Amino acid sequence: MAKKPANASKSAAYHHGDLKRELVAAGRRVLEESGVEGLSLRGVAREAGVSQAAPYHHFADKDGLLAAIAAKGFGELSAEMAKRSAGSENPGAHMGGLGAGYIVFAFQNPELFRLMHGPRFVAAEKYDDLLVIAAESFTMLRDGVAACLNGASETEIDTVCTAAWSLVHGASMLIVDKRIDAGTTVEEIAAFANDLTSRVPIGPRL
Structure with missing residues (x-):
């Protein structure tokens, strides 16, 4: 029996509609290695092992691909937040x-994190799908604050949300930019x- 070409399974997957997903994965690899400015559709096509024209079947331009990468990142961010808060004994621990x-x-996705929170995607009418999934993590934060501040006004909840988000986002950027030494492992x-x-001080921890 003739041996299958090394790329046979990849080609078959592309024909079954997986090309967009592979381009997003390839784009993410290029992003983490070269940053936003070092990413191009041509380079992503090369990374994915497809023709230079292939990305244009799914993305109008570089920003379209970056928006898809960012959307996947926000989904993973929400999942990580949910995982680490699951089973908490009280609202503060949550x-x-x-x-x-x-x-x-x-810490694990520095360039992706920069992309997700950068200035590229401010046009809601163009990237509303991205903005919807991006809002999930903030909704988790707001629900958590509301649980800690039972009975608080909407204004107070909004203020504490801003304070809590500023704290974790600021710390995240300091880590991503290597401005502080918070550790070298996930643990x-x-x-x-x-x-x-x-x-x-927004709720009991013990």
């Missing part, structure tokens, strides 16, 4: 888990995040 998930995700970063968020 908030600590949400914060740890946020900071750990940034060390998670411990740092838990200690940091425990200093926000």
Whole structure:
């Protein structure tokens, strides 16, 4: 029996509609290695092993691909926050888990994190799907704050949300930019995040 070409399974997958997913995965690899400015559709096509024209079947331009990469990142961010806050014994500990998930995700995906929170996607009418999934993590944060501040006004909840988000996002950017030494492993970063968020007096931790 003739041996299949090495790329046979990849080609078959593309014909079954997986090309878009592979381009997003390839784009993410290029992003983490070269940053936003070093990413091009041509380079992503090369990374994915497809023709230079192939990305244009799914993305109008580079920003379209970046929006898809960012959307996947926001889904993973929410998942990490949910994982680290699951099973918490009280609202304060739940908030600590949400914060740890946020900071750990940034530590593990620095260039993706920069893309997700950068200025490229401010046009809601063009990227509303991205903005919807991006809002999920903030909704998790707001629900967590509301649980800690039972009976608080909407204004108070909004203010505390801003304070809590500023804390974890600021710490995340300091870690991503290597401005502070919070650890070199996920475990060390998670411990740092838990200690940091425990200093926000919005609910019991024990």
